[in-house]
Amino acid sequence: MSDQDVLLIDNPAPGVRRLTMNRPEKRNALNNPLRKAIFDAVTDSDRDPEVRVTILRGAGPSFCAGYDLSANNAVDQPYYTAQGIWPWSRQVVEGWFRMWDLAKPVIAQVHGYCLAGGSELATACDLVYVAEDAKIGYPPTRLMSPPDMQFHPWMMGMRRAMEMYLTGDAITGIEAAQDGFANRAFPADRLDEEVVKVAIRVAMTPSDLQQINKRSVHRAMEAMGMRDGLRAGTELQALAFCTESSLEYRKQFKRDGKSVSGLLSQRDAPFGDYRETGKTAADD
Secondary structure (H helix, E strand, O other): OOHHHHEEEEEEEOOEEEEEEOOHHHOOOEOHHHHHHHHHHHHHHHHOOOOOEEEEEEOOOOOEOOEOOOOOOOOOOOOOOOOOOOOHHHHHHHHHHHHHOOOOOEEEEEOOEEEOHHHHHHHHOOEEEEEOOOEEEOHHHHOOOOOOOOOHHHHHOHHHHHHHHHHOOOEEHHHHHHHOOOOEEEOHHHHHHHHHHHHHHHHOOOHHHHHHHHHHHHHHHHHOOHHHHHHHHHHHHHHHOOOHHHHHHHHHHHHOOOOHHHHHHHHHOOOOOHHHOOOOHHHO
């Protein structure tokens, strides 16, 4: 698959651009070619006078299962980030702020798994609509680190954020809407239709005014410290990668020759969720 094929682009209604992440065999895990394609496409939408709003969704069974741990994400990053101790979290948070700072609205359409970096991607969008049975979570808190983009306290409040960080458990789409991560949840078979309906309503407002409407909300969040808080969180994420537990777990990705799938199972098997849901010892 070429880099061009990792993101499909169509226009489902006047003024509406739709981007479909197209790595279904990887549950649309974010490698650098896909990240670059997304940033290029949303920038093109922002520049295109015919586009007023962009929808971002995923092909296959999931929206996005997170960053692609099988890829070398230190190579061919889509933009430069100042270096230092573990700059990856700064790299990705800078990318999400690139989306945050666009003039035109971006809508995340979430179904299936929306995990780790996938949940960061959805958060970087202005509106989030989810399938009722979607699964949103950050399981890397169990053996690696807290999130790169630590949006949970800002979007969901202290108690829910604390529970998600300390357990790594996922919430459903219905819970995500109740807790403030998403705007609304719809039955999965209606999600496409309902998101396009919202996009058409958003597109009714001219972009020169809509960009001010969008920035008004962002400025309020930034006045409360959200941007500074998210940037500060990247340093805590980098610090977590220096802990003995995280180092020991991550060494296995190279040392033991285990597949990424096996290491994720190692992480989640004690909890009996994500890829381990419903599995018994006989399944291993």
